[in-house]
Amino acid sequence: MNMIETQNLSKSYSGFRAVDGISLHIPKGAVYGFLGPNGAGKSTTMKMLLGLIKPTGGSFVIDGKTYPKDRVEILKEVGSLIESPAFYGNLSGRENLEIIRRILGLSKESVTEALELVELTQHRDKPVKKYSLGMKQRLGLAEALVGRPPILLLDEPTNGLDPVGIHEIRTLIKSLPERFGATVIVSSHLLSEIELMADTVGILNHGHLLFEGTLERLKENALTWGYPSDNLEEMFLAMIEADNRQRGGVR
Amino acid sequence: MNLLIECKKIKRTGLFPTFFIGGILAGLFPLLDMTFRAERYRKSSQPPIEILFSADWQMMAMLNTLLIIICACFLYYGEYADHAIQKMCSLPIRESRLFLEKFMLMSFLCLFVFVIEGAAFTYCALRWFGGRMDFFPLLTGVFKNFGYCFFLMLPAGLLSLLTASACGNLWTPLGIGVICLCLATMIPVNNPWLSLFPYALPFQMLAGTRAETVIFFVTAGAVECVVILLAELLFLRVRRAFA
Ligand SMILES: Nc1ncnc2c1ncn2[C@@H]1O[C@H](COP(=O)(O)OP(=O)(O)OP(=O)(O)O)[C@@H](O)[C@H]1O
Ligand SMILES: [Mg+2]
Numbered sequence: 001m002n003m004i005e006t007q008n009l010s011k012s013y014s015g016f017r018a019v020d021g022i023s024l025h026i027p028k029g030a031v032y033g034f035l036g037p038n039g040a041g042k043s044t045t046m047k048m049l050l051g052l053i054k055p056t057g058g059s060f061v062i063d064g065k066t067y068p069k070d071r072v073e074i075l076k077e078v079g080s081l082i083e084s085p086a087f088y089g090n091l092s093g094r095e096n097l098e099i100i101r102r103i104l105g106l107s108k109e110s111v112t113e114a115l116e117l118v119e120l121t122q123h124r125d126k127p128v129k130k131y132s133l134g135m136k137q138r139l140g141l142a143e144a145l146v147g148r149p150p151i152l153l154l155d156e157p158t159n160g161l162d163p164v165g166i167h168e169i170r171t172l173i174k175s176l177p178e179r180f181g182a183t184v185i186v187s188s189h190l191l192s193e194i195e196l197m198a199d200t201v202g203i204l205n206h207g208h209l210l211f212e213g214t215l216e217r218l219k220e221n222a223l224t225w226g227y228p229s230d231n232l233e234e235m236f237l238a239m240i241e242a243d244n245r246q247r248g249g250v251r
Numbered sequence: 252m253n254l255l256i257e258c259k260k261i262k263r264t265g266l267f268p269t270f271f272i273g274g275i276l277a278g279l280f281p282l283l284d285m286t287f288r289a290e291r292y293r294k295s296s297q298p299p300i301e302i303l304f305s306a307d308w309q310m311m312a313m314l315n316t317l318l319i320i321i322c323a324c325f326l327y328y329g330e331y332a333d334h335a336i337q338k339m340c341s342l343p344i345r346e347s348r349l350f351l352e353k354f355m356l357m358s359f360l361c362l363f364v365f366v367i368e369g370a371a372f373t374y375c376a377l378r379w380f381g382g383r384m385d386f387f388p389l390l391t392g393v394f395k396n397f398g399y400c401f402f403l404m405l406p407a408g409l410l411s412l413l414t415a416s417a418c419g420n421l422w423t424p425l426g427i428g429v430i431c432l433c434l435a436t437m438i439p440v441n442n443p444w445l446s447l448f449p450y451a452l453p454f455q456m457l458a459g460t461r462a463e464t465v466i467f468f469v470t471a472g473a474v475e476c477v478v479i480l481l482a483e484l485l486f487l488r489v490r491r492a493f494a
Contacts, residue, residue, distance in 0.1 A: 050341045053494040075343040086338035088329055090263045102256050103342050127263065128333075143338060 003028040003063055003151060003183040004049065010057035010207075011044050018044045020207035021058060026185060026200070029177045033198030034187040037240055040204040042187040043083050046153045050080055062151065076104075079149035081157055085140025089129035093120050093139050096128060097146055106147040114146040117172060133160040141169065148180040155187045173197050191236040203236065205243045257326075257356045266325055266360070273318045274364035278371035280314075281307040285375050292379070299380035300392045301458035303372050311368060312400070312453045313436060315361070316407055320428030322360060323411035326353045328421040346487050350416060357408050362401065369397045392458075399457040403468060406449035406475035413483050447471050449479070 004026040011019040019041040026032045036042050047053045049060060051071045060067055062074045087096045097111045115121045118138040123131065128139060137160045144152055157173065158166045174197045176182040188194050194201055201218060203211040211218065219229040227235035261267070284307055285292065292302050330336040330349075339349060373393050376384065384392075410431075415424040428450075435450035443464065446455060452475075455468055 052337065052340055054492060072343045072345070075341060078341070080341050082337065082341070084334060086334035086336075088260055088335050089333050090329065091260070095259065095262065099256055099259060100338070100342065102253060103339075103344055 001028050002026055003030075004060065004185070006045075006049075006058060006060040008058035009045065009048060009055055009060055011041070011048060011053065012056045017207050019048070019055075022202075022204070022207070022209040023058075024202055024209070025212065026183060028183050029181060030200050031174060031177060031184045031186065031198045033194030033201040034185055034204065035189070035191055035194050035201055035236065036187075036204035037189060039206075041207040042204060043155050044207075045204075046080070046082055046155050046185070046187065049153060050078065050082065051075065052082070077149055078151045078153060079144035079146070080153040080155075081140045081144040082153065082155045085136045085143070087128045087136065087139055087143070090127060092125045092127055093131070093135075093142070094124040096139060097142055100143055100146055104147050110147045114142040117145055118142045119168065134162060134165055137161055138165070138169075148182070150180075150182055152176065152182050152184045154184065156189075157186060158188075158193070170197050191233050195232060203239065205240050206247060208243070210239055210243055254352055254355055254359075257352045260329055261326070261356075264325060264329060266322060269321065270318060270360045270364055273314060274367035277311045277314045277364065278367045280310055281371055281375050285379050289379050298392075298458065299376040299383055299389070300372065300396055302380070303375055304396065304456040304458045308400075308456050309436075309440070309454060313432065315364060315368075315404065316432050316435070316450060316453045317429075318364060319357065319361060319404065319408045320411045320425065320432065322357050323353075323408065323415045324421055324425045324428070326357065326412070327415035327418075327424070331419045346491075347484055350412060350483055350487075354409060354412055357412065358405070361404060361408065365397045365401055369393045372397075396457045399465070399469075400453065400455070403452040403455050403472050406472055406479060407453055409476055409479040409483075410449045413479055413486070416483065417486060443467060447475075449475055 002025050004024065006022060006024045008021040008023060009019060010017065010021050022041075022045065024045075034042050034045070044053070048055050049062065051067060051074070063077055065074050067074060088099070091099070094111060094115065097114055101108070101111050112121075115124050118141045120135065120138050120142060123135055128136065131139065137157070141154070141157055144154060154173065158169050161169060170193070173184055173186060176184050186194070186197060191201075195215060198215065200214050201211070202209060211221070218232065222229045222232060222235045225235065227238065281303055292306060295302050297305075330339065340346060373389060376389055376393075377386070411424065411428050414427050418424045431448075431450040435448055435454065438445045438448060438451045438454075440446060440454050446452065446468075452468065452472060457465060
């Protein structure tokens with residue numbers, strides 16, 4: 001069963017097609033890796049799923065609910081971290097989460113839990129404007145995770161984290177389906193990173209979906225296309241390059 | 252409605268102290284004025300409230316409106332500064348609710364200032380015109396007058412919030428607000444049509460005003476509130492449609 005399905009979802013900005021008719025199928029309880037170079041349209045797609053921007057074409061269904069009719073219903077089920085973390089700089093990490101908790105009508109413990117999940121408990125009472133980049137990123141993650149939403153949209157969640165932090169967060173994301181029964185979409189530039197977390201991947205370039213399927217299928221494809229299956233990154237780069245060449249060398 | 256959330260958001264922004272200090276300053280104004288010029292005012296045979304309002308309200312209204320403009324700018328600046336608004340928009344609430352809650356918070360802060368100012372007026376009336384009026388009629392008089400002024404303050408508050416919600420930074424709406432306020436101070440208070448400008452309405456006063464004029468301004472104020480609210484709703488819709 002698919003938790004999220006899009007049909008020819010598109011977004012144009014005055015003639016420029018940022019997302020060009022992509023049809024995604026995101027299985028329930030999976031970690032779905034959303035892969036693509038800069039400007040591929042990953043953030044744009046995620047913003048459309050959240051109703052932050054309006055699609056110029058196509059449609060999508062999330063957990064049986066359609067946009068724009070059930071926008072508020074959809075948002076009740078989705079936790080998100082898009083592009084840069086969003087927060088009130090004058091408030092502490094805990095106060096920021098408290099605001100979200102109140103809006104979502106969650107229990108008090110959910111804030112403590114979210115802070116623990118991202119290991120921010122120690123810094124919970126510092127004003128967020130005094131947080132380091134990585135701490136802000138962790139807060140952004142906590143804001144997505146608070147209340148254990150069944151669907152998570154995480155846009156480059158490991159941005160700005162140190163190697164230990166990256167490892168922790170990857171492990172956390174990988175464990176989310178089992179722990180909370182969540183469906184997770186993570187975006188990244190690196191196939192090597194996605195490989196460590198995701199079961200299914202979608203590869204995006206210039207707003208087009210180049211590949212969608214399980215990692216196993218991607219490996220099989222790698223073999224048939226003559227790439228070493230133990231270094232998928234190389235194949236990913238070649239795929240992007242071939243697609244760029246097909247488009248007439250524009251990047 | 253969850254006003255508490257909006258209250259929490261402005262923690263440590265200095266907005267509460269600003270209103271407190273603003274209220275005290277505005278309240279000090281009639282006190283100082285009376286201290287130095289009591290003799291001149293005592294000669295007048297008008298009711299004390301009318302004397303006080305006509306002597307000091309223009310200045311106080313300007314301060315109040317300035318406070319409201321600053322408040323509106325900071326309330327929305329907090330949302331836009333670190334993209335908090337994006338988070339709010341991806342939670343299951345409507346953006347229009349955010350606007351209404353901010354408006355309510357602003358009204359409460361404004362009410363707080365008016366209470367300080369009302370207390371100052373009551374004190375002045377008792378201290379310098381003690382013999383002319385009993386306490387309770389005086390208190391109801393002050394209450395009515397400030398109630399009227401409060402109501403006529405609302406359109407300016409809504410309009411400031413509308414510009415702040417549309418601009419997404421601090422300085423543009425602040426500049427617009429201050430310019431509008433300057434324009435408003437140039438409008439003569441006794442010109443009813445020009446005084447309909449939302450930023451000019453707060454300069455109106457009840458004491459010494461004819462009943463028809465009062466009804467005229469109350470109606471106009473109510474209509475302006477509704478129009479500005481509808482404009483904000485429309486603006487949010489259009490912005491969403493073009494996002
Ligand atoms: N508001 C906008 N107006 C015009 N073009 C836009 C707008 N937002 C995004 N774009 C364009 O849409 C394309 C996709 O952008 P998007 O942010 O989705 O990329 P991305 O895949 O998230 O990239 P990155 O990995 O760098 O975050 C880019 O070419 C970008 O310039
Ligand atoms: Mg992006």
